[in-house]
Structure formats: C-alpha cells, structure tokens
Amino acid sequence: MIPLTRNDVEAYVPVTDENGPQQREVEGRDDSSESFSEDCSDLKNMTPRTKRRSVINKENRAKLKIVHTSGARSFQRARALLEKMEALQLQHELEGKSYTEVEIFAEVLGTKAGFVQGLGRSVRSVGSSSSAASVDLSRRLEEARLEIEEMRARQMEYEALLVKRSDMKQTMQEHLQMIEEQQRKKNEELMQMMRCR
Known part of the structure; x- marks a missing residue:
C-alpha cells in the first residue's frame, strides 16, 4: 500500500x-x-x-496572511502569467476564435505528457501529443507568417528606395545636362562676342 x-x-x-x-x-x-x-x-x-x-x-x-500555492513561482510571475492568459483570451475573442481555458493554460504555461501546469493531472485532453503539437505548430505558423509579412514590408520599402534612387539619379542627370547646355550656350555667346570685336 x-x-x-x-x-x-x-x-x-x-x-x-x-x-x-x-x-x-x-x-x-x-x-x-x-x-x-x-x-x-x-x-x-x-x-x-x-x-x-x-x-x-x-x-x-x-x-500566513496570504496563502501561496504557486510553488517556486513568485506572485509577480503568477500575476504576469495571469495577465498574459487574459490578454490571449481577449485576443482570441477579438479574432473570433474560441479557445477553452485548458488550451489557453497549455499555451501560456506549457504542457507535459498527461499534465497541464496549473490544472494538474485531472486535465488530459490538451496533454495529448497531437494537440500539444498542433498548438506548437499553429504558434510556429503564426510566427512564420508574421516574419514573412515583415520581410515583404522590408522588400517593398527597399523597392521604393530603389525607385526613389533611380528617380533622383535621372533628375540629377537632367539637371547636369541642363547646366552643361547653359554653360555651352554661354561659351558660344562669349565666342561670338569675341569674334565680333
């Protein structure tokens, strides 16, 4: 026993x-x-x-005046995790997704086989490897999607800078041609004036 x-x-x-x-x-x-x-x-x-x-x-x-049941986790850390869970739940509600408390716990606190931190061993549905893997995969997919969007934004900025640089180069060449032509005309006028004398 x-x-x-x-x-x-x-x-x-x-x-x-x-x-x-x-x-x-x-x-x-x-x-x-x-x-x-x-x-x-x-x-x-x-x-x-x-x-x-x-x-x-x-x-x-x-x-004890305050009962501490978080183990080695400090009150500040527990509060930060709670705020993160609330923010995540609010974000999912705004996006129209419906997540259970267990899934939010698993996403914020992490999972072990057959165990969800903060909920104990009684909750096992999210602890399955396929569900935990899907949560991890969806998180990675979201991170990759955000990274791709950032790269596209940077590429668009870079292309805009190239177009701007090309425009500036063309404007500068036109300006130089105009100055050269003005200088050539002045030189011709000076030459004619010197011939007339």
Whole structure:
C-alpha cells in the first residue's frame, strides 16, 4: 500500500470554511469507508517526529496572511502569467476564435505528457501529443507568417528606395545636362562676342 501524505487524507476529510462544511472531491479516489479507514491507519503509524513536524507545519501555515500555492513561482510571475492568459483570451475573442481555458493554460504555461501546469493531472485532453503539437505548430505558423509579412514590408520599402534612387539619379542627370547646355550656350555667346570685336 502506498503511504499517503496529509494532503491526500485531507481530500476525504470534511473541511470547514466561510461557506460551512464541505466534502472535497478527488478524481479517481474511492470514497468508501473501508478505503478511508485504511488511509487513516497510515496516519496512526506516523512516527512522533513526523507528527511533530506536521503540527509545526500546520501552525506555520495558519500564521500566513496570504496563502501561496504557486510553488517556486513568485506572485509577480503568477500575476504576469495571469495577465498574459487574459490578454490571449481577449485576443482570441477579438479574432473570433474560441479557445477553452485548458488550451489557453497549455499555451501560456506549457504542457507535459498527461499534465497541464496549473490544472494538474485531472486535465488530459490538451496533454495529448497531437494537440500539444498542433498548438506548437499553429504558434510556429503564426510566427512564420508574421516574419514573412515583415520581410515583404522590408522588400517593398527597399523597392521604393530603389525607385526613389533611380528617380533622383535621372533628375540629377537632367539637371547636369541642363547646366552643361547653359554653360555651352554661354561659351558660344562669349565666342561670338569675341569674334565680333
């Protein structure tokens, strides 16, 4: 039998909060009284050191003003990810696409096989390799499309600069020809004046 942690047993124990007593539901768990008795017997077999540590941890958690359930992720990082998810959802709504929360979680937080970060192992639909691959492929396709658009825009700018340069070169040649012709006319006039004298 696999030893249970305190959190596993608390999943079966009624918890009291502001709304009153509740029964936590855990997916895939047998909630029969036999199973519960077996789980509680593991708690009775805890060493005194483990029991003492459990009491100390419970007291320390009770002292916390803000419950932190993000693991090693800071509040700022969690807030940034939440804002990114909200922005992504808003963007998809504006584009007319419909994404589920699970797909948005998977896109922002990433996926592992059979596990979506932030949602746990209970959500597996997006964790399949084909769905994760399609999310990744669609992201890559979008990036490639944007890159192609940028390259086209740069190419158009470059072609516009070439046309402008060609126009300037032609204008400059015409201007030089005009100056040369004016200079030639002046020279001819000077030559005629000198002949007349």
